[in-house]
Amino acid sequence: MNQLEKARQTIDQIDAEMASLYERRMDAVKEVLAYKKENGLPVFDETREQAVIDKNSVRIQNPEYQEFYKDFLKKLMNNSKDYQRTxxxxxxxxYAGVQGAFSQIAAARLFPNDQKLNFKNFEEVFKAxxxxxxxxxxxxxxxxxxxxxxxxxxxxxxxxxxxxEVYDLKVEQCLLGIPGATLKDVEWVYSKDQALMQSRNFLKQLSVQTISYPNTAMAAQYVASQNDKTKAAIGAKENAQLYGLEILASQIEAHTENTTRFLVIGLQPKTSGNRSSVLLTVQHTSGSLAKIIExxxxxxxxxxSIQSRPIKGRPFExxxxxxxxxxxxxxxACIEDMKENCExxxxxGTYSLGGQ
Incomplete structure (x- = not known):
């Protein structure tokens, strides 16, 4: 056995010991998290983390290793926090919106027994x-x-x-007003831009002004708070009961088979199901997109399906x-072959199409 092989054997033995110690450490982390959760404490405790780094750094006898060991401890602490957050x-x-939003309805049907957190917009859901x-x-x-x-x-x-996962939810849009209001009273209609678009034929007949809102349930919430007969919202019928409104008209969408497709997003790619999708950019040369289709x-x-979308910060690309x-x-295998013609x-991922 030469010098390299001896050194690697020593490293392998130490790594085996470290793996066992790592498991013991993470078991203790679980106990710490249980206490934090029970007592409403945050995952990150800056004072405690710095104390751990300072205390353990002085245990390193070789000064050549100290800064590297501090870096190792910081990465270990980040690993612990990541595990706790997981x-x-x-x-x-x-989901985005407040109670009664179509996203909340879809989330409740998909995950009836799980905790729900609502956010102001779609991007905040991605960040969460x-x-x-x-x-x-x-x-x-x-x-x-x-x-x-x-x-x-x-x-x-x-x-x-x-x-x-993909989940298709049949959507019935309703016009909601305060108690005592009629269609003749309505002058302003508030809702998510997509809901306004879906109901455009009905709204055209009413000759009303439309105001876009972050989501349908927030629009209903706003109309309820205004107590104004001239204001109405478009949203799910569930919002009438939630916010004390009346249904002035139902099924006002352009097509009665109006359906919204919802995505369930997560951090790990799925590899089983009957549908796959990709996002790609192609080389700016003649026939590049055609080659992808080939x-x-x-x-x-x-x-x-194939759909295009402008790239932010790159006009007309x-x-x-x-x-x-x-x-x-x-x-x-298809994606691997696509790469030759993609920027x-x-x-x-590969996932399943859900029901309604």
């Missing part, structure tokens, strides 16, 4: 999942009448998340969202 996020579901304040996020992605939600597509490109066809994969039917292995490509 445990805390389990069975926590993030990335920061491990929630295990999953429920996000509206596409509607049969108004199309894709562009800001969600942007966030899928920006944040390191993956699609876990690759999909060559792998005998059905391309369910676009990225593409591609949905494909096929198993994970088949799609992964960038992000797989969003």
């Amino acid at each position: 445990l805390l996020s389990q069975h926590v579901i993030a 999942v990335v920061d491990k304040r929630a295990e999953w996020g429920v996000i509206p992605f596409e509607n049969t009448n108004s199309g894709l939600v562009g800001e969600v597509l942007d966030a899928l490109l920006e944040y390191p998340v993956y699609i876990q 690759v999909i066809a060559r792998h005998h994969i059905n391309m369910e 676009y990225f593409f969202f591609v949905e494909m039917d096929g198993d994970a292995a088949q799609v992964q 960038s490509i992000k797989s969003l």
Whole structure:
């Protein structure tokens, strides 16, 4: 055995001991987290963390190693915090809006027994999942009448998340007003821009002014607070009971089969299901996109849809969202062949289409 082999054998033995000690340490971390959770304490305690680093650094006898050991301890502490946040996020579901929003309704149907956290907008839901304040996020992605939600597509490109499941929710839009109001009283209608778009034919007949709101439930909440007969909101019928409103008209969407597709997002890619999707940019040369489509066809994969979206900060340049039917292995082989003609490509995973 030469010098290199002897040194590596020593390292292997130490690594085995460290693995055992690491498990013991993380078991203790679980106990710490249980106490913190019971007593409402935060995961990060800056004073305690610095004390641990200072106390343990002086135990290093060789001064050459001290700064490196401090760095090791900091990484170990970050690893511990990450693990604690992962445990805390389990069975926590993030959605955008307040109670009564379609996202909240979808989240309740998908995860009836889990804790729900609401956020002001879609991007905050993405951040909650990335920061491990929630295990999953429920996000509206596409509607049969108004199309894709562009800001969600942007966030899928920006944040390191993956699609876990797709859930289709049949949406019935209602016009909601304060008690005693009639359709003739309404002059202003508040709702999410997609809901206003879905109900545009009905609103045109009413000859009203429309105001876009972050989501449908917040619009209903606002109308209830104003106690003004001239103001109404578009939203789910559940909002009438939640906020003390009356349904002035129901099924006001342009098409009665109005359905919104929701995504469940998480941090780990799924590899089982009947649908896969990717986000990609192509080389700015003639035929680049056509080559991508040819690759999909060559792998005998059905391309369910392809949609373009402007790239932020790059005027008149676009990225593409591609949905494909096929198993994970088949799609992964296809993605590998796509790379030759892509500037960038992000797989969003292989997942299942849910019901209504």
